[in-house]
Every structure is written in structure tokens, then in C-alpha cells.
Amino acid sequence: MTEAIDVEGLIKRFGKVTALDGLDLKVRTGEVHGFLGPNGAGKTTTIRVLLGLMRHDGGSARLLGGDPWADATNLHKRLAYVPGDVTFWPNLTGGEVIDLLGRLRGGLDPKRRDDLIERFELDPRKKGRTYSKGNRQKVALIAALASDVELLLLDEPTSGLDPLMEEVFREVILQEKRRGDRTVLLSSHILAEVEALCDRLTIIRDGRSVESGTLDELRHLTRTTIRAELTGPVNGLADLAGVHDLISTDGRVTFDVDAEALEPALKSLVAAGVRSLVSQPPSLEELFLRHYTRGEAGSAK
């Protein structure tokens, strides 16, 4: 099995609202996969279908080679889940919750548990009601990471953590990655985190996948910004397919160019004579914004 998660054309409706509208998601075994999308895009719904908490209305979903609904209990022995909004019982301590969840999954590594508690600086003796959001998230993360499972489903796991703990989280996930046999599905809004951790990512919007691939592949799909000072007049640049938002003043040109049009665009610049050139690759932010914002910017490819 090379794919830990294989979702195709997934459809989920809540009454008249279609939450997932033909979503595709493929996560290869052993990779850290970023799962991105604006609020309400369907990330959590997808994860809940994968957990067998919800049935889907169409398409197919396979998880670790099994049916997430029918084989839920057996599959759950092989995965750990951290919800985006962690709440737990007010009268149980954090340590008790970690042990309970670990045991219900089929056991956890006590050494690793204590190590993680130390690294995340968690006081496991506090009762559930006295933990902040960040500390509740730490409890769920420690319980998940200390379990010896093949797949981690993490739904915005760092949204309540402070920057220091975020760093700890990154280190731990990178360690997991080096082990090579754990698969992680990481839904996140923090771009630096995705950039640092994920091998591949899937961006979804309105219940549909809009992009999927490695970061480099996705970057390839977006435009590079070029600023140049030219010695002579440039010809034909404006007519070139793939050149956008061209501004030309006093021998300076600024434009965005699609990856496939980069070469002809540069050629025409060189033909005009280049005094200076700045090329800015697309940032992850731009990548996201292009897909997150509605309207033509999002649908243009």
C-alpha cells in the first residue's frame, strides 16, 4: 500500500448544503501532507469522514487500505487524531487523559510520553477545566504522538500554541518524518509550518480540491514577478501569452509572468538590453491568497 489516504470525488451533504463536492485527497505512506483551505472549506468534514464519524454521500474514501466507516474500530488502532478544538472532561487531569486515550488506542510508549510532556512543558496534574486552549491541544498532541501508530490526523494542531511550542511541535514532526514510516495529515493555516514540514500539500476550496502536489510543483503553477531596467524599448512583451499586469515607465518594466511564459518573456527583455533584473518567485502566501480569495484570481490557472 503506497497511499495511506485515498479519497476520490468525495461528496458530503448536510441537508441542502453541500460540504464536500467531489473532493480528492491522496496522501502517500510516510509523507507529511499539508491540508489547506479557507475556513469552512471542508477540511474538518473530510477528516471526520476519514475517522468514520460521518458517512459520505458519494465518491470513495480509503484509509490505510480499509473502509473508514465499516472498519473504523480496527483502523483506529493504527491512527491517532488530534481535533482542532480539543475539549476534555473537567474532572480528569491532563495526564489521565493522555493515558486513557493511549490505552484506548492500544497502548502508548511511557518513555516517549514523559519525554513529550517535558518537551511541551505540560503539567499533567492539572484538571481539564483549568487548562488553556493551548494546553488542551498539548494534551491531545502528546497522547497522539506517544502512541505507536502509522497515521496521524492533525486538525490545526498548533492554532493555540505559542511560538515556542510551535517550534517544539515542528521538531517533533520532523523527527517523525525522519523515522519514515509515519504518515501525517496536517491541516494548518500557518504557512511557515507547512513550508517547513510538508512534503506535499492539497489546497481545497468550497469542498473541492483546487491544487495538489509538492510545494515546488505548486509554485510552478503560479506567476513570478519580474522587475527590470532596460536600455532600449521592449517589443512584443505585452502581446505575449502568460504576461500579466505589465507596467512600463521610462525604461522600467514590472510584470507577472506564468511559469511557461518565463523563457520567451526573458528573451524579449534580453533583446531590449537589460541593465538590472529582479525576479521574485511566488511566495506561499501568494499561492494561498490566489486560491483562498474568491473570484477570478482563484479560478485562473
Add this chain to the structure above:
Amino acid sequence: MTGTGKLLRLILRRDRVILPLWVFLLGILPQVYLSSFEKIFTTDAERLDYAHLGAANAGFVALYGLLPGDSMGELVVWRAGFVPVMIGLITLLTVIRHTRADEEAGRSDLIRATVVGRWAQLAAALLATMLGSLVMGLIVTASMIGGGQPAGGSVAFGVLFTLSGWIFAGVAAIAAQLTSSARGARMIAVLVLGAAYVLRLGGDISAQGDGRLEWLSWLSPIGWVQRIFPYGANDWWPAVLGLLFTVASLGVAGYLLTRRDLGAGLLASRLGPAHAGPGLSSPFGLAWRLHRGLLLGWTGGFAALGLVFGGVGGSVVQIAESSSGVADTFAKIGGAGSITDAYFTSTAGICGLIIALYAIQACLRIRDEEQSGHAELILGTAVRRTAWAGGHLFFALLGPAVAMAVEGALAGATFGDFGPVLGASLAQLPAVWVLGSVAVLLIGVLPRFAGVAWGAVAVCLLLLLFGELVEFPQWVMDVSPFTHVPQLPGADFTVVPEMVLVLIAAAVGGAGLTALRRRDIPA
């Protein structure tokens, strides 16, 4: 208290359905009693018969309180004797919902960050609840006067209802300051309400017999308001006592509020174990942790109830000896057997109805766990839904059994007739389970309306309260599972109806579990 007005409007908006509903329904209830009494008692003699019977029936006195006179007004007040408990329950839940529950959910942070005074939230919650109680009292007064009852007594009757709400709004205001969880605050306030009811019950039944324990009623706020005795003595000073209690409790709550941080309770949370004990390794182990407090509370309460019921059983015998006429009539309606048999039949019935609340509470914990997101954590591990729900259902089944067994055993032992009294209490269990299974069915099929299960108990309670008054057709009475429970200890034990009730509970509960297994667990 800046901003109280705005917060009050917010509460009225949030409660725009439920608040008018209980204010109106409970307010109009006495008028319903009045008109049905007028239909039933066509002659004064019939009414007097009923009054004498009611005044002497220890089971009725346990449920409704003392009946000092025989006028129509007094009969209605007496018959509505359980309503103050219902009013207390509703008002304390309302106050906690708009104070501690909001605070626990973090909604208060949002509100307190705006231009709102420290006391504004508490004040707004109390104002809404107390205004509701006041309107309810006014409806009682107006409808009773409209029904041709004396004005003075009608005003006193309205005061009785209003004060019942005010007193327990005050109790809830204090409870909301003590714990950091709404659940804990509710538990404390309900405990106070339960204690008030049991004290009133013990004192009143004792007052019927030798009167040695009558002072118990004076420890109970419910005892105070009932001792206003509208249409009879029209005593004002128990009302003053209730008013003083309300004012004092509001003062205490306001003071306690200044002594704590937002979100915190006065009873501080202590540190607990860093590792889970060996028991906490299965859905059942978790359910035990979540249910043990509830089980202990209910069992303790029912132990007290058993001691009171058993202790005053002797008074019932005295009444029977002192007036043979009463005993005759009583034996006629109370089923076969002696007067004490009839008494224990009715106390067992009351206990069954009350413990059904526990069964439903325990079942609804499944829904609570789902809504709070706890279920998601558990169901994300290798735990079957049926095992997760089963842990809670175990306590819904056996918890009431334990509480009823303790109640029956203590009542029987105290009275000196162990087996039969215990049997009468245990005989209620199949009916209790049927009501619990309704909750399971709702959780499985219509989870959003799972709270309607409380309505099932309310229907049974109404059938008990209105039943023989309105003379419903038998099929209506048959709706309540308690109608089918054998009238122990007087009557013979019949296995068939009990078996049928158990089968119904199993079928309905099983259907609910199957539906729960197949539906989505929403976020």
C-alpha cells in the same frame, strides 16, 4: 451594574420561547385545577370527602404538603403543592444557564470585555428569572380571582408561586459562584432543592402523626412558602421569611462574586494524579469516572428519602387508628391492603418518578459527551460506538436500581417491614428503564431533540398530578409506564406487566443504539 438592561434584553431574546412557556404554563396550572375541581365536585359533600381524604393520606401529604382546610381555594393550593419544586428547578436552571454556564463556555469573556459592570450578568440573569416568577404569580392571582376565588387568598397564592422562584434563583446565584463548572453549580443548587423537599416532606408527615419532627418543615424554604396557607390562614410572615432569605442570598452571591476571578470558582480545583490509574483504560472505566459523583449524589439523596419515608410510616398507622372512616375510604382507593400498604405504594411511585430523572440524566450524558466534543476524542480511538454508549447506559440502568434499592431497604428497615417495602421500590425499575430508553431512542434518531426525553417524565408526572382529577380515559393513563407497575406491597406481584415493560425498554433502547451506530457524529 452598567449594561444590565442590555444583558437583560439579551437573555429575554435567548429565552424568548422557554421563558414565556414556563411562566404561562405554571401560572395557569392552578386555574386548571380549579375548573376541574368544580367539574368533579358537584356538591359540597363530595368536596369535603376529598379534602378529608387528602388531608389524611400520607402519600398525598408527602407529595403535596399539608391540607389545613377544606375550601375550594385551599384544595387547589394543596393540589398544586408539588409545583413550587418544579418552579424552583426551572428558576435555578435558568439562573445558572445565564451565569456560570456562559462563563464556563467563555461567552462571558466576550461580554465582560465590553462596557458592562461586574455584577451586570448576575443581575440580568436574576432580573429575568425573578420578573418571570413575578409574572407567573400575577397570572395565578388574576386567574384565581377570575375563577371566583377570594382576592386576599389569590394574592397570597400568587406570592407563594413567585417566592418559590425567587428563593431558588437566590440559591442558584450562590451556587454559580462556588464552582467553576456549570454542572457542579447545578448539582449544588439541585441538592439544596432536594433537601428542601425532603425536609418539608418529613416535617409535614410528622405533623400528621405525633408532630415531633414537624420543625423539619421550618428548615425548608418550600415549607415556608407552603405555610402561607392561602385562602386559609393567609399568613404573611412565612412570606417575609422567604423574602428575607432571597435578599440575603442575593447579597451573599453578590459578595462572593467580588471575591473571585472571572471563570474561576470559590472552591478551587486541586491538582490531580499525573498518571491514570489502572481502571481508567476502557470506555467503562471512563464512564465510571464520569458517573460516580452522580450515582453517589442520587443514592445519598434516596437514602435520606428512604429514612424519611420509613420513619414517618409509623405516623400513617396512627392516623389510621385515630379515624376509622378515613381508613375505610383510603383502603377503597388505595387498592387492596392496609393503609400503610397504600402509603408505601404511593411513596414508591413518587420515588420511581423522581429516579426516572436520574435515568434520563445518565442517558443524556451520551448526548452531552457528543456535543462537548469529548465523544470525538473517544471515537477517534479504537472504541466502538456501542461500547462508548454502553458505558453510560450501564449507569443509566444500574444507577437507578442502586438508588431505589437503598431507598426501599432503608424505608423498609426503618419502618420495620423490610421485604415488602423494598419490593415496592424495586418494582418501579422496569417503568424507570422505559423512560430511560425513550432518551436513548431520541439520542439515536433525533439527537437535536434528545432533551425532549425530560418531557416523558413530565407527562408521567402530569398524569400522576392530573390523572384522577381530570379522569382521563384509561388509554391516556396507560401511556405512563408507571400505570402498569403492580401496586406493591398491597397487591400481588404480577410478572407479566413487568416483563413487558422490560422488553419495551430493551426494544426501544436497542432501536436507539442501532440508530446511533448508523448516524453521523456531528462536529
